[in-house]
Amino acid sequence: MPWYKRLHWQIIIGLILGVIYGAIAAASGWGTFTRNWISPFGTIFLNLLKLIAVPLVLASLITGVASLSDLKKLSRIGGKTIAIYIGTTLIALIIGLILVNTLQPGSTVPDEMRLQLQETYEDEVAVRTEAAETAKERGPLQPIVDMVPDNIFMATTANRNMLKVVFFAIFAGIALIMVPKEKANPLIRFFESVNEMVIKMVELIMIMAPIGVFALLADVITSIAKDDPSQIVTLLSALGFYSIVVLLGLILHMILVYTSLVYFLTPIKIKDFFRAMIPVQLVAFSTSSSGATLPITMEVVEKEIGVSEEVSSFVLPLGATINMDGTALYQAVAAVFIAQTLGMGLDLGAQLTIVFTALLASIGTAAVPGAGIVMLIIILESVGVPAAGIALILGVDRILDMCRTVTNVTGDATIATIVASSENQLDLSVLAVKAA
Numbered sequence: 001m002p003w004y005k006r007l008h009w010q011i012i013i014g015l016i017l018g019v020i021y022g023a024i025a026a027a028s029g030w031g032t033f034t035r036n037w038i039s040p041f042g043t044i045f046l047n048l049l050k051l052i053a054v055p056l057v058l059a060s061l062i063t064g065v066a067s068l069s070d071l072k073k074l075s076r077i078g079g080k081t082i083a084i085y086i087g088t089t090l091i092a093l094i095i096g097l098i099l100v101n102t103l104q105p106g107s108t109v110p111d112e113m114r115l116q117l118q119e120t121y122e123d124e125v126a127v128r129t130e131a132a133e134t135a136k137e138r139g140p141l142q143p144i145v146d147m148v149p150d151n152i153f154m155a156t157t158a159n160r161n162m163l164k165v166v167f168f169a170i171f172a173g174i175a176l177i178m179v180p181k182e183k184a185n186p187l188i189r190f191f192e193s194v195n196e197m198v199i200k201m202v203e204l205i206m207i208m209a210p211i212g213v214f215a216l217l218a219d220v221i222t223s224i225a226k227d228d229p230s231q232i233v234t235l236l237s238a239l240g241f242y243s244i245v246v247l248l249g250l251i252l253h254m255i256l257v258y259t260s261l262v263y264f265l266t267p268i269k270i271k272d273f274f275r276a277m278i279p280v281q282l283v284a285f286s287t288s289s290s291g292a293t294l295p296i297t298m299e300v301v302e303k304e305i306g307v308s309e310e311v312s313s314f315v316l317p318l319g320a321t322i323n324m325d326g327t328a329l330y331q332a333v334a335a336v337f338i339a340q341t342l343g344m345g346l347d348l349g350a351q352l353t354i355v356f357t358a359l360l361a362s363i364g365t366a367a368v369p370g371a372g373i374v375m376l377i378i379i380l381e382s383v384g385v386p387a388a389g390i391a392l393i394l395g396v397d398r399i400l401d402m403c404r405t406v407t408n409v410t411g412d413a414t415i416a417t418i419v420a421s422s423e424n425q426l427d428l429s430v431l432a433v434k435a436a
């Protein structure tokens with residue numbers, strides 16, 4: 001039995017125990033103990049996953065692109081992938097906007113609570129606004145300039161620079177296709193070997209997944225509650241409705257979009273697809289990072305769903321970096337929610353601006369925890385809502401980050417599966433197929 005199946009239940013148990021422990025720790029004032037003795041195991045687990053993200057993206061994309069063996073095939077698969085990525089993100093944004101405009105979660109936050117939230121998160125807002133400030137001061141073409149690294153070693157030194165790594169890897173892969181076979185082969189074999197090594201490392205890291213997940217969850221709960229469980233009740237009463245709207249959007253998007261795509265465009269049974277995805281979703285939920293989850297997404301999509309390595313090694317690293325439907329949906333809901341809470345109306349033009357900026361922002365959002373809220377500031381500013389408004393939602397952001405990351409990785413896997421199916425690169429013997 002492969003590791004991800006064996007570990008599946010252990011990870012669920014780790015997750016549940018982490019939540020229970022976190023609640024008890026918050027109620028008993030064990031915050032410092034948890035931070036000193038439990039949280040580090042979560043950080044180690046997360047670091048190990050992040051550690052292999054750059055070599056994995058580099059090796060898998062270079063071999064993935066090079067294995068496409070001709071440029072026509074690359075532009076066909078690449079064009080299709082990017083078009084579907086953008087299409088699904090647009091649908092996510094529309095779902096988010098429809099929900100937040102009809103349910104109006106912002107009109108339920110009492111004034112007193114609004115002031116309290118703004119005061120509590122004042123300092124954190126300052127840190128995030130500074131990060132957004134640097135992002136915003138750049139010209140309109142800066143995101144494209146940012147994609148092109150001037151030094152590959154520098155580009156690989158921060159996981160946030162993944163888009164640069166993706167660019168280099170695709171560029172190198174294309175060059176390898178154009179180089180005579182006998183000259184290209186040694187390098188391709190080298191990266192194939194790096195790929196194998198990384199996959200083995202994932203397997204080893206996942207041995208500690210149940211403990212890592214336990215520690216991550218315990219840490220999230222205690223840091224939200226800050227040794228005072230009533231804090232959670234306060235947050236939930238003010239932000240519960242907003243959180244429900246985001247969650248509802250994420251679930252609707254998965255049901256409407258991913259389920260239909262799998263149902264109509266692949267021969268795979270929806271039930272089997274989602275069952276195979278459980279370990280990936282659990283790791284995405286606990287780590288809040290599509291980048292850290294990527295190794296597991298790739299392993300499961302290839303071995304459990306039957307997508308060819310050729311497709312998965314191109315579509316998934318790209319998706320983890322640029323395709324974030326969950327993040328886009330959340331950014332749209334959050335922007336309108338903040339405007340509603342502050343009593344500002346957003347007309348159709350403003351809502352369209354949100355669609356456009358959130359589409360770009362979700363592409364530019366790094367696949368790491370909490371990246372979505374920094375990009376949210378840019379969206380807020382594009383429609384004239386004060387950035388300090390993020391104070392209103394910071395309290396529940398980590399939990400929503402965990403949930404939107406689940407949608408992000410599910411979207412990447414869905415699209416890898418439909419691209420593979422359209423290219424006849426889906427091994428149907430791996431999963432049961434729908435009855436004809």
Ligand code: ASP
Nearest residue numbers: 289290327367368371372
């Ligand atoms: N944590 C998300 C991800 O890695 C990004 C975000 O929305 O913050 O997919």
